[in-house]
Amino acid sequence: MNVVAICAHPDDIEFNCAGTLLKHKEEGDEVVMITVSNGATENHKREIIRSEKNAILEAKRAASIIGAKLYILDYKALDIPCNHKIIGELESIINKHHADTVYTHWHGHTNQDHRRVSMAALAAARCVERVLMWEEGIPHSSCISGFSPQLYVDITGQMDKKMEAVRAHVSQVRKYGKDLMDAIAARARYRGYQIRVKYAECFYVSKLVNDGFLSK
Numbered sequence: 001m002n003v004v005a006i007c008a009h010p011d012d013i014e015f016n017c018a019g020t021l022l023k024h025k026e027e028g029d030e031v032v033m034i035t036v037s038n039g040a041t042e043n044h045k046r047e048i049i050r051s052e053k054n055a056i057l058e059a060k061r062a063a064s065i066i067g068a069k070l071y072i073l074d075y076k077a078l079d080i081p082c083n084h085k086i087i088g089e090l091e092s093i094i095n096k097h098h099a100d101t102v103y104t105h106w107h108g109h110t111n112q113d114h115r116r117v118s119m120a121a122l123a124a125a126r127c128v129e130r131v132l133m134w135e136e137g138i139p140h141s142s143c144i145s146g147f148s149p150q151l152y153v154d155i156t157g158q159m160d161k162k163m164e165a166v167r168a169h170v171s172q173v174r175k176y177g178k179d180l181m182d183a184i185a186a187r188a189r190y191r192g193y194q195i196r197v198k199y200a201e202c203f204y205v206s207k208l209v210n211d212g213f214l215s216k
């Protein structure tokens with residue numbers, strides 16, 4: 001399988017679907033990560049929360065832990081568009097890697113960048129057989145409606161390495177503190193409990209072409 005994961009900011013993929021990507025790698029699949037912004041962020045007083053240099057370093061470190069090829073596009077965080085240009089850029093990477101599986105943000109999240117990247121990824125992946133949206137979980141956020149997981153992935157064997165990829169985002173761990181790590185682990189434990197394994201990640205299915213459970 002050829003897998004492409006598309007997110008708005010460095011860390012989104014690691015927090016929400018790194019376990020699943022690690023599982024793809026273990027099974028010999030190609031894994032590509034696309035971060036649409038370089039992750040540099042300021043607060044409303046224009047104070048730097050995360051510098052571009054730090055965000056890129058952290059993203060590269062996390063991608064190397066996952067074993068993924070990383071693309072960082074040049075859109076400005078908090079103001080990412082959903083337009084013809086970004087859809088074309090995403091589509092060209094999807095086509096270059098012959099992707100058959102795309103992971104991206106859930107379309108119902110409150111974060112405007114997450115919603116727009118979700119819609120752009122959906123358009124860019126319109127010819128891809130599997131398009132799955134991960135469960136969002138950044139602090140201080142809520143959702144328009146409830147997230148309904150439809151596909152669960154057992155990540156028990158990948159959990160330690162997932163947390164290593166999360167910890168690679170030092171600036172975010174510093175910003176949110178130990179609560180961030182606890183919350184990510186607790187959510188994986190809760191989703192695992194639902195399917196009777198130790199840890200799991202779950203997804204909203206946007207598209208899933210039958211690849212064997214029904215005869216062709």
Ligand SMILES: [Zn+2]
Nearest residue numbers: 008009012114
């Ligand atoms: Zn984000």
